[in-house]
Amino acid sequence: MSSDTGLAITATSSPKSDVGGSENNDLLDGLRHILAEQSHLFACGGDIPIREPKGPDLDKTSGDEACAKLSLPTVQGEAGLDRLLQHARPATFGRGGQDVYDESYRKALQMDPATFCTTFEPYSVGIIDAVAQVLLPSVSDSTTHRAVRAELYKLNIYSGPSRKFKPHVDTPRSSSQFGSLVICLPVKHTGGHLKVRHKEQEVVFDWSADQDKPDHDRIRWAAFYSDCEHEVLEVTSGHRLTLTYNLYAVRGAGRLTGVSPTLNPVHLPLFQALKEVLSQDPFGCQGGTLGFWCSHSYAYNHTEETPLPATLKGVDAVLWESFQALNLDPKIAPVITMSEDIREMFPSTMPCEWIIGHKFGVHVDSHLQVESLEEYHETYQRWGSYNRESVHWLTTPKESEPQLVFTAYGNEATTEAMYSNCAILVKIPSRQ
Numbered sequence: 001m002s003s004d005t006g007l008a009i010t011a012t013s014s015p016k017s018d019v020g021g022s023e024n025n026d027l028l029d030g031l032r033h034i035l036a037e038q039s040h041l042f043a044c045g046g047d048i049p050i051r052e053p054k055g056p057d058l059d060k061t062s063g064d065e066a067c068a069k070l071s072l073p074t075v076q077g078e079a080g081l082d083r084l085l086q087h088a089r090p091a092t093f094g095r096g097g098q099d100v101y102d103e104s105y106r107k108a109l110q111m112d113p114a115t116f117c118t119t120f121e122p123y124s125v126g127i128i129d130a131v132a133q134v135l136l137p138s139v140s141d142s143t144t145h146r147a148v149r150a151e152l153y154k155l156n157i158y159s160g161p162s163r164k165f166k167p168h169v170d171t172p173r174s175s176s177q178f179g180s181l182v183i184c185l186p187v188k189h190t191g192g193h194l195k196v197r198h199k200e201q202e203v204v205f206d207w208s209a210d211q212d213k214p215d216h217d218r219i220r221w222a223a224f225y226s227d228c229e230h231e232v233l234e235v236t237s238g239h240r241l242t243l244t245y246n247l248y249a250v251r252g253a254g255r256l257t258g259v260s261p262t263l264n265p266v267h268l269p270l271f272q273a274l275k276e277v278l279s280q281d282p283f284g285c286q287g288g289t290l291g292f293w294c295s296h297s298y299a300y301n302h303t304e305e306t307p308l309p310a311t312l313k314g315v316d317a318v319l320w321e322s323f324q325a326l327n328l329d330p331k332i333a334p335v336i337t338m339s340e341d342i343r344e345m346f347p348s349t350m351p352c353e354w355i356i357g358h359k360f361g362v363h364v365d366s367h368l369q370v371e372s373l374e375e376y377h378e379t380y381q382r383w384g385s386y387n388r389e390s391v392h393w394l395t396t397p398k399e400s401e402p403q404l405v406f407t408a409y410g411n412e413a414t415t416e417a418m419y420s421n422c423a424i425l426v427k428i429p430s431r432q
């Protein structure tokens, strides 16, 4: 099966003419099996038209000669390509933990990214988004907020009449690498089909140009899981130029608070404001706890997700980053507010308004039978701790979530729930 446009996912059930009746369950069962196994989800690809006035450039940047530029698709004939070929080196591949050169296995030239640069990059044309959508592996606690990082690995040149790369799998460069991306540059060639296989399925990316397909002014691409066997068939004429990228699964937007590799909180306007206020010692040498009720809603009691603080967003994220940059130690926790009438009844056992949870997650106390208000005390203590110091709240609570579920006995038993709000708390040390 061959596919060089759109997203290519093969199906192998042999076609039958009548697929409408319920008796054709073999066909549907085949499809059900495919979907259950997900054995057909291993590759995708597509193409991008080259917009005017031209395609990407390749510049040779190293060596003692002046920089040489090759504009694609080639308008200057073969001269630019020949110059590129002169500076490429024979391509090796990994075998038994070593880089080896073996023309019977891989016959190609290659260049390292340090020796050339290109105006092509796969993000702005949407390739990385498409790959993330189709191939990014999901794990149970983070089906969202993951992103793909593509790292340019090599420029490969397979020239006719016999360059090729026999079946192999790509060596993962790290545990987060999940895939490989191949970009076929718009240089005319025949042959050189890329075949990718997985669990007896095969998809073929045919990027050759011939009389039936004269339009070759497109950039073609394929991405696949790195552990899929793949090969490049012999190029029979012309030059097949590909850029290869390693694809990594990384933390994406929405899961970066506290761990962003590039954000510098010092440049956040709120950081400056906090620093200014704290430098003026708002608690008069005493120290104290600052509290901030989160302004966005988070599914913080969801058992599968353990997202906070990484998924804090907006002002919540900015505050977290700023406290950390000020070398303070912010905590995030569910907080239950105890009503005044309960506190008034039991001032010694339940002294304060705020109970701060030890961890996220709904606490179901089916054994506890709360027959008197005092027994709340035990429930609270099991779940969190009283905040005996006063908290200087900077905001008012917004979204609350069920937190403690228990059985209460009055005239008849009822199931009740207490609600918590999510808060960021930070202790400001005393200056004494």
Ligand SMILES: O=C(O)CCC(=O)C(=O)O
Pocket: 156, 165, 170, 182, 194, 230, 231, 232, 242, 244
């Ligand atoms: O150029 C291609 O199509 C793929 C090359 C390849 O498989 C590799 O460099 O590992």
Ligand SMILES: [Fe+2]
Pocket: 168, 169, 170, 180, 230
């Ligand atoms: Fe490969």
